[in-house]
Amino acid sequence: MNNQEVEIVVYGxxxxxxxxxxxxxxxETFExxxxxxxxxxPDQxxxxxxxxxxxxxGESEKxxxxxxxxxxxxxxPVVVIKEKIVGEGNPRLKTVFAELEKHGYKGI
Incomplete structure (x- = not known):
């Protein structure tokens, strides 16, 4: 289970x-x-x-x-995780989840 908080940024x-x-x-996509x-x-x-x-x-990079x-x-919207674009226009949950899993998140 991941204990390190990752930031997901949605630009729109x-x-x-x-x-x-x-x-x-x-x-709506953000929510x-x-x-x-x-x-x-959950709980991550x-x-x-x-x-x-x-x-x-926000910060200058944003x-x-x-x-x-x-x-x-x-x-x-453009979805970015750790400076990597993981979604553009109509982001796919599978792609976003896969990127979070690379950072130690464990899905249910």
Whole structure:
């Protein structure tokens, strides 16, 4: 079981990305991911942070990455774990879970 907290960062925006019309909003994806991770990895600490790409706040690396999402026309939300992009546009739980498992998380 993992005792080291990993931060999952979800970069998104209030407005849906133009290519993501039928998908949930970035905020809905953030809430869905948070609930799914808590269910899959109970009693294992994790931190999930939402960063609005148009009004980013936080550490400089988060500000820089938010700018990169806009400049590179990435599909958002973009999900990042330990500086690795694990989801873009419509993130897959299987991919997010696999990355967390690489960091010592044990799923149920």
């Amino acid at each position: 925006a209030e407005q849906l990305c133009p290519s993501c019309v039928n998908l949930p909003s970035s905020k 869905w991911l948070e609930a799914a991770i808590a269910r899959k990895f 600490p994790f931190k999930i942070t939402y960063v609005d790409i148009y009004q980013p706040i 500000l820089d990455f938010a700018k990169k999402v806009i400049e590179e026309d990435m599909f958002y």
